Amino acid sequence: MYLSAFVLSALLLCALRPGAAEELHQQPPGRIAIVGGGIGGSSAAYFLRQKFGKDVQIDVFEKGQVGGRMATIDMDGAEYEAGGSVLHPLNLHMKSFAKELGLSVRPCRNSLAGIYNGNEIIFQQSDWLFINIIKLLWYYGLNYMRMYMWGEDLLAKFARIYQYQSYDYSFSSAEQLFHALGGEDLSIKLNMTLDDSLQKAGCSKKYIDEIVTPAIRHDFSQLPRINAFVGALTLTATYTKLWSIEGGNMLVCPGLLEASEAQLIKGTVTSVQENTGGIEKLYKLGYETSTGPHLGIYNIVIIAAPINKEISNINFVGFSPPIDTSSNSYIQTVTTFVHGQINSSFFGFIEPCQLGLTDILTTKNPKLFFDSIGLGDPVKGPPGTLQPTGQKVWKITSPDPLTKDQLNLLFTSYHAVSAKKWLAFPQYNPPGKLPPIILHDQIYYINSIELAASGIELSALSAKNVALLSYHRWFGINGQIDQEDLVERFKSEL
Numbered sequence: 164m165y166l167s168a169f170v171l172s173a174l175l176l177c178a179l180r181p182g183a184a185e186e187l188h189q190q191p192p193g194r195i196a197i198v199g200g201g202i203g204g205s206s207a208a209y210f211l212r213q214k215f216g217k218d219v220q221i222d223v224f225e226k227g228q229v230g231g232r233m234a235t236i237d238m239d240g241a242e243y244e245a246g247g248s249v250l251h252p253l254n255l256h257m258k259s260f261a262k263e264l265g266l267s268v269r270p271c272r273n274s275l276a277g278i279y280n281g282n283e284i285i286f287q288q289s290d291w292l293f294i295n296i297i298k299l300l301w302y303y304g305l306n307y308m309r310m311y312m313w314g315e316d317l318l319a320k321f322a323r324i325y326q327y328q329s330y331d332y333s334f335s336s337a338e339q340l341f342h343a344l345g346g347e348d349l350s351i352k353l354n355m356t357l358d359d360s361l362q363k364a365g366c367s368k369k370y371i372d373e374i375v376t377p378a379i380r381h382d383f384s385q386l387p388r389i390n391a392f393v394g395a396l397t398l399t400a401t402y403t404k405l406w407s408i409e410g411g412n413m414l415v416c417p418g419l420l421e422a423s424e425a426q427l428i429k430g431t432v433t434s435v436q437e438n439t440g441g442i443e444k445l446y447k448l449g450y451e452t453s454t455g456p457h458l459g460i461y462n463i464v465i466i467a468a469p470i471n472k473e474i475s476n477i478n479f480v481g482f483s484p485p486i487d488t489s490s491n492s493y494i495q496t497v498t499t500f501v502h503g504q505i506n507s508s509f510f511g512f513i514e515p516c517q518l519g520l521t522d523i524l525t526t527k528n529p530k531l532f533f534d535s536i537g538l539g540d541p542v543k544g545p546p547g548t549l550q551p552t553g554q555k556v557w558k559i560t561s562p563d564p565l566t567k568d569q570l571n572l573l574f575t576s577y578h579a580v581s582a583k584k585w586l587a588f589p590q591y592n593p594p595g596k597l598p599p600i601i602l603h604d605q606i607y608y609i610n611s612i613e614l615a616a617s618g619i620e621l622s623a624l625s626a627k628n629v630a631l632l633s634y635h636r637w638f639g640i641n642g643q644i645d646q647e648d649l650v651e652r653f654k655s656e657l
């Protein structure tokens with residue numbers, strides 16, 4: 164009697180654990196659907212194939228271009244990165260994809276940046292590192308060092324994810340993941356604004372307004388009210404050597420789809436619902452292709468796109484509790500490429516040759532209609548390659564499309580303009596709860612992690628987590644899910 168009560172409560176506890184799946188399996192699933200062919204979806208296909216083996220059918224649904232927010236744009240016969248363009252040296256999944264797929268990588272060009280406040284350039288980098296250090300010390304005291312140490316500490320904690328994943332550990336929620344990486348410290352950074360966190364680390368308001376704000380406007384079209392975690396990842400990229408894939412970062416996505424032998428279905432997923440009535444838990448996917456509406460039946464469904472009305476517009480039918488698609492608003496960013504002569508007097512220079520900067524970032528000023536402007540680099544050829552005309556191509560990021568009048572302010576003359584509008588990044592508004600990774604028993608959400616931090620490598624890391632999590636939950640390997648003491652365990656094993 165006591166024994167059966169014990170067994171019953173143990174079973175109940177297992178069922179209530181967030182990481183535990185309802186039914187356990189002896190065989191791999193027959194069919195997995197992935198919604199989205201960006202880096203999240205294509206790397207999920209790759210990792211799922213590694214885990215579940217050759218027999219599972221993996222279908223990847225893509226309504227637009229494979230690559231998603233990694234895409235190039237044509238400007239007078241050369242291609243330029245219009246979306247996700249630069250990678251950090253610590254982006255290890257992207258590095259290994261490039262190696263595995265035989266793609267060449269290249270360093271990004273050296274930047275000579277200036278900060279523009281709407282009236283004049285208030286800070287200007289030098290070609291010489293030691294002059295930059297002296298300038299930063301002169302203008303901002305020890306702020307730069309404080310920010311550096313604050314950022315490196317967080318980066319070191321975050322980098323533990325690679326070790327955890329190499330030992331197949333997975334996490335059932337973004338909160339569990341961040342807590343296992345950096346305990347309370349990372350959890351606090353997720354719920355605190357960048358502004359508050361930097362001030363707490365000893366940075367001055369002047370430094371945040373004049374150095375941090377322009378970097379955040381450039382990368383996220385937002386202000387340092389974003390969470391401190393995504394802010395730190397961004398700021399650590401400002402002082403390191405960045406890189407990209409020769410020919411375009413998006414080349415990784417078709418490469419991963421091919422390597423995973425996934426089937427690409429060009430179509431829009433419109434609905435997901437439980438396929439009731441059978442013994443096995445299955446999901447019915449409604450999708451539309453050029454030949455009309457279709458239905459597909461799957462054991463596991465992976466959502467690799469933001470779930471909101473504006474972007475994926477998927478109807479999750481009949482789930483209890485309902486799957487929330489109302490939150491997660493994304494902000495618009497427009498990337499405009501202009502082949503022409505920049506107007507140096509707009510930035511306060513009398514002679515055109517005085518403007519030697521390659522990147523101009525901006526402080527917060529309501530009269531400014533753009534976030535940043537910088538030299539564009541074609542994705543092929545050595546960094547800094549010019550157009551055959553010898554004129555430069557400039558890349559401008561702005562919240563709205565640029566009008567003719569605005570282009571005429573920024574350029575004395577131009578002869579080609581190309582622009583791409585994105586719903587680019589989540590609107591970060593800490594504190595807030597992150598969306599679940601497990602949307603239903605066998606439905607997983609890769610882009611949950613974007614509400615903590617958005618980026619190419621972040622989607623790949625989340626895709627690997629989802630591949631591991633779905634595998635462990637499918638086979639009931641609960642010891643590989645949500646382990647809290649990994650930092651200590653790895654320390655004692657070393």
Ligand SMILES: Cc1cc2nc3c(=O)[nH]c(=O)nc-3n(C[C@H](O)[C@H](O)[C@H](O)COP(=O)(O)OP(=O)(O)OC[C@H]3O[C@@H](n4cnc5c(N)ncnc54)[C@H](O)[C@@H]3O)c2cc1C
Pocket residue numbers: 198199200201202203204224225226227228229230231232233245246247248249250430431432433467468469474475476477496498585586587588610617618619620622
């Ligand atoms: C302008 C810009 C600059 C950026 N710069 C950088 C950078 O320098 N470095 C960096 O690391 N990151 C950068 N990012 C962010 C980075 O590009 C993204 O975080 C990353 O590419 C997201 O990948 P993903 O696969 O998760 O989502 P996405 O790339 O958005 O892929 C989702 C895919 O799902 C498809 N889809 C959506 N709904 C459906 C549906 N219902 N049915 C079928 N298909 C659907 C979409 O068409 C899309 O292709 C930038 C982003 C933008 C927009």
